[in-house]
């Protein structure tokens with residue numbers, strides 16, 4: 021069966037002031053339809069670059085990404101993105117923010133009453149699904165971070181995207197709100213069945229949400245290893261305490277440390293301590 025997203029020998033080089041950075045080197049990955057894939061790895065390993073390339077926001081230096089067999093050459097309505105910063109329109113209410121992207125897609129003079137009805141129905145459904153009914157007429161600056169991110173997710177879902185690309189969407193939220201958002205996104209996933217690619221720094225989040233965890237490594241940015249998550253599809257917070265969960269978390273964390281190039285160097289620490297002693301040579 022062909023994968024929903026096929027990534028073939030993807031390379032991305034950035035040139036910064038004469039220095040070349042290999043953000044992606046020969047990345048090969050297949051993502052099946054309706055799969056929830058999480059990307060983890062040390063800072064700078066190319067997670068966001070890979071996600072943005074799937075979203076068509078970044079051109080590869082070489083290689084190819086195909087969605088449903090067609091090469092990605094730019095953004096498309098079937099691939100919606102959600103970022104860490106909610107990027108809502110501050111002058112629009114929650115309801116208007118959610119509807120806005122659909123309104124943009126149809127020229128005002130071409131809008132039919134059927135379009136309006138469909139958009140309203142979908143907006144209502146998403147407001148209900150995301151628990152936004154009590155704040156539907158509020159403005160973004162009147163909402164907590166968690167609520168704002170619910171609006172951003174609802175807006176991303178408005179056009180029924182096949183693929184949801186999420187770049188650390190819960191990175192700015194406190195631990196409790198994150199847990200609520202985890203269960204919410206799993207509920208959305210079960211109901212709407214998009215294919216989700218989700219970037220995170222948080223290994224626990226990656227395992228709890230993902231069917232598969234893809235671990236990337238830096239310098240050059242590449243795929244280091246892929247883990248199938250040995251948990252049933254219906255996740256519950258208690259599963260985080262299971263031996264399978266804790267063992268996989270330990271394994272992934274240790275692999276991230278090994279690939280980060282930032283392990284604590286005992287010799288270097290001893291040297292620093294010695295030079296910090298009073299009277300030590302500078």
Ligand SMILES: Nc1ncnc2c1ncn2[C@@H]1O[C@H](COP(=O)(O)OP(=O)(O)OP(=O)(O)O)[C@@H](O)[C@H]1O
Pocket residue numbers: 034035036041042043061062063064065066067068069070221241
């Ligand atoms: N627009 C850019 N110009 C120059 N270098 C870039 C650009 N975007 C990313 N890079 C570099 O490419 C590498 C990969 O960056 P990327 O943001 O994809 O990594 P990441 O794994 O998402 O990092 P983090 O976890 O810190 O967000 C890094 O070395 C980064 O500095």
